[in-house]
Amino acid sequence: MVGGNPKSESHGRVAPAERSGLPRHVFSRAPRGFSFLALLIPLSLTLAHCGQSPAPASLAANVQGSGDTFDDRFPRPQFKDRFPTAAESFQQRPANTADAQNRRTVQTQSYRVASLAPVVPYQRPQHEGQTALIGLKSSAFPYYGNNPRTDAPFLNVSNGERRGHRSYSGRVFWQDETFNDNRVLMHVPQHFDVNKPGVIVVFFHGNGATLERDVRDRQRVPQQISESGANAVLLAPQLAVDAADSSAGKFWQPGALKRFINESADHLAQLYGDPNAAKTFANMPIVIIGYSGGFVPTAYSLDVGGVGNRIRGVVLLDAVYGELDKFASWVANNRSGFFVSAYTHYTQPRDRELMQMIRDKGIAVSDDMDGPLRPGSVVFLKTPDGVTHRDYVTHAWTDRPVRDVLAKMSLTPSLTRFASSSSETSSR
Secondary structure (H helix, E strand, C coil): CCCCCHHHHHCCCCCHHHHHCCCHHHHHHCCHHHHHHHHHHHHHHHHHHCCCCCCHHHHHHHHHHHCCCHHHHCCCCCHHHHCCCHHHCCEECCCCCCCHHHHHCCEECCCCCCCCCCCCCCCCCCCCCEEEEEECCCCCCCCCCEECCCCEECCCEEECCEEEEECCCCCEEEHHHHCCCCEEEEEECCCCCCCCCCEEEEEECCCCECHHHHHHHHCCHHHHHHHHCCCEEEEEECCCECCCCCCCHHHHCCCHHHHHHHHHHHHHHHHHCCHHHHHHHHCCCEEEEEEHHHHHHHHHHHHHCCCHHHEEEEEEECCCCCCHHHHHHHHHHCCCCEEEEEECCCCHHHHHHHHHHHHHCCCCCECCCCCCCCCCCEEEEECCCCCCCCCCCCECCCECHHHHHHHHHHCCHHHHHHHHHHHHHHHC
């Protein structure tokens, strides 16, 4: 202790000679270093006798004496020792162990080590195709307004608190079973680029259909849009659920198609992965495809939909059962868009009537789809015998006709330029 009493520092301590058992004079005469060695030797012998590990000092001396380095004896762990390869990955048991089969199943999950190097500049991950069913207030149903054909309430039948609609065939369809689904099938293909001119395909399905079973899985409409290569997305609202009814619901009302597109825009942007794209979707040109009983919402969307010249084209798939005046009027007033109607012998009389109405307006009509669709194209296609109405969305004049129309539309640069200018004009 600095500045203290030397005697007080040794108070209560045992002298080195007493601790070692050697005569005191050995320590009194020996040099200081020798005293230290004399103390260390019996201590080392005692430790060795007890079977203890060498002291750190002796371990370091052994390492230096052998010529090895510390890293030679204790190598640093390598990267492969800390992170297993894919073949060495940990085995994980499945979360669901409800039955013995699952309990015996072992799944292997590989782990990937993220790079610590910064990525500059940041690039948005590659977009993946997305398909979803989303409920919208502006979808076709439920609908509480009037039927414009009769100006009578659409829900014209009641049973206690239950309300329903009596169709032209006399059959009653109840609201809680047939007209209660407001979902929309949305699809954004993997290749879609919001920064390029594109279109929204609005698909109105036929009678006796559901979005999952028929539009998505059986008719493969989302898949056809992806396979076409066109820069297009899909909106397919649920109409009457699995029923022989062609009611348009909210699409009967003025401005309904515009409200439908505007509400869908935010959801399409989310599926695409860029919320800032909502404005682009809201102003994008439109192609309407109506199959079978979907002719009613198609006709009213053309007549009172409220989107003006944004409708890029119309495709009717064995769907001319009525509303001929609305179709003919749209063709006459929209010479920059295309019109295609393909038909079987079921709808042939009405298609021929509509064809003549258009010709009477001085508009040329074609009967083939051999080349690209051009601005103002009007095409009527009679499909051969053996083509069935039920399979028309997947097999008409060609396999997957939706894909064929969109692919031929994309081959015409002037149509692409129109789509771009139409979108810009509508956004002003």
